[in-house]
Amino acid sequence: MTNQHTFKDKIVLVTGAAAGIGEAAAQAYAAQGAKVVLADIDTGGEQVAEALRIQGFAAVFHACDVSNSDSVQALFAFIQGSFGRLDIAFNNAGIDIETEKLAEGSEQVFDKIMDINVKGVWLCMQQELKMMLKTAGGAIVNTASVAGLGAAPKMSIYAASKHAVVGLTKSAAVEYAKKGIRVNAVCPAVIDTDMYRKRALEGDENQARAISAMHPVGRIGTVDEVVSAVMYLSSGAAGFTTGATLPVDGGSTAI
Secondary structure, X not given: OOOOOOOOOOEEEEEOOOOHHHHHHHHHXXXXXXXXXEXXXXXXXXXXXXXXXXXXXXXXXXXXXXXXXXXXXXXXXXXXXXXXXXOEEEEOOOOOOOOOOHHHOOHHHHHHHHHHHHHHHHHHHHHHHHHHHHOOOEXXXXXXXXXXXXXXOOOHHHHHHHHHHHHHHHHHHHHOHHHOEEEEEEEEOOEOOHHHHHHHHOOOHHHHHHHHHOOOOOOOEOHHHHHHHHHHHOOHXXXXXXXXXXXXXXXXXXX
């Protein structure tokens, strides 16, 4: 039996690759033989790519603002010119900057979250699908959230954006199912990233315990646990899986 989890010589795009889940996913794909394009508005992604190249892996960074159509088109022109195809895309770029209840929310925050979390995924998927149609197949994984499967108090805009990602995922999965393109989403709960530690905890151990207790398993998730789900969804092992929204949530959505 062939190894259905191999990514050897696959051309893979990871957005939001400068840190957190995106960085870890880029490292995992590269370690399994993929040629990885790391994209991020944060040019620190170049350091991530350089570290991968030092290890002997194939990785290149391209700065991209996923909410800007010209920037996205430039990214895909680069991929086309450099590799001639795209096999796998992990649309991971996103933000969470919301702290208010819905009635107190600002239009500026609404626009920024929607531009990156929804428009950014939509713009990237358009280009990814066009490239994959030329080679009769591919796999796309979008980062949604458990907030895209239910409620998220004081994060209503973020929740709406992730519900939209789920809608884009399911719709594209059906539209392109017979074209050999699979489209799925991973839906993490709270994950231990630098962004989480800086934004949510601020050194408050009581807060940390309360957040952990929200998950039936009694802890928050790890970056590697999310990446494992992403790798599965984008691998040949998930060949009969499309339109799925896979929770990585410690049982949160089971409640």
